[in-house]
Amino acid sequence: MTDTPRIRRVGLQGLLVQFGDAMSEPANRAAIAFRAAVDAQNWPQVRETSTSLVSTFLSVDLAATPPEQITDALTELLHTQDWYSAPLPAGRTLWEIPTLYGTDAAPQLEEAATAAGVDPDTAIAELSQARVRVLTIGFAPGQPYTGELPPHWDIPRQQALTKSVPSGALVVAIRQLIVFTNASPTGWRHVGQTAFRNFRPDSATPIALTPGDEMCFPSVSEAEYTRITAQDTSGDGGAQRVVLK
Template identity: 80%
Template sequence: MAEFPRIRMVGLAGLLVQFGDKMSEPANRAAIAFRAAIDTQNWPEVRETSTSLVSTFVSADLAATAPEALTEKLQALVGTTDWFSAPLPDGRTLWEIPTLYGTDAAPQLEEAAQAAGVSPETAIQELSSARVRVLTIGFAPGQPYTGELPPHWNIPRQQALTKSVPAGALVVAIRQLIIFTNASPTGWRHVGQTAFRTFRPHHATPFALSPGDELCFPSVSTAEFDDIMQGDTSGNGGAQRQVLA
């Protein structure tokens, strides 16, 4: 990673601090930790910050703010620590989200297991015991990309799209899991179904998840899942929430 971090202009919209050119745990850690550090600076020219898988975006009006001056500030902050091994911010959340694997509710579990080289039973055991990080939010409001799973889950996307998976669908590809915000077509394989809602427009905090949060997907039975669907009105889908120090 000797060529990173790298700072680039994004037109006049702001600056992008890149910590890698492909997904890796250290680069994602760096992006999340660096964003948190920028937010503590309260620089007046910075309008907002966000992260992608391996980058931090700093929104600023570069027509009104000299890009060189903001770049200098960012370079100085970059030099204060090794961001690739920096601790993740405090106040993150761990969610344990009950998940129904397989059945007609998530019909591509066996196909995904075969692609990963494991049995369906092993796939459920591995996915239900995994603890993954929200790497970034994207594609739809509040929708998390989470990972990384073990290397044998580096399965490709499908060549053809599934016409639609429902809101709360847990899908897998390229060592990552996504919980879908809305019903949507996808090339990722539908392996589990949750009642968790990632986007809650009428809540004070519409996005349930933030980059750096952690998720587990414990397995539940069809009967348990039906009870959750019938009884939950919060959008948590029976999930348990814990704040991480």
């Protein structure tokens, strides 16, 4: 990170503040914390902010606003603290999402466990007890990338695509977990199944999660999962929520 953070222009659409060249916990922490700090400035030139795994993006009309004006303000804000060890914003949510591991509903658990060097029971125990951060949201509307898992879960994607996994599928690769928002082909291994729907287009809050939220995926039985899918209409999939201070 010797040459980061760095500020880059994105055409005339805005500015990108990069905190790393590859995913790491400190760089992701910095991106999330810095975005919150930018939002708190209420700069009139900034139309919107967002984060990727290691960057903060500011949507700014650079045809109307001199880039140097925003760059200077960003540089000053960057110098106010060490963003790589900054506290994450208050008011985030911890989501505990009931998950059915293995069975025909999530048929690649054993394959993923083998790739991680553990047996299936250990895999379920580790994945169901892990507490991971929403690193970013992307690829499909509302699709969260979460992590990071312990190093032995740095398993590669598959060589071939799985034709389709269903909405709510919990998949794993490269120390991350993803909950799919819609049926989709994937190269990630399908290890669990949830009834959680992060993208809710008819809701006042179409995307329930935000980067910086935390998630865990406790294991439930097939009977409990069936009960949840039959009764839940909110999209929460039986999830419990805790506001983090």
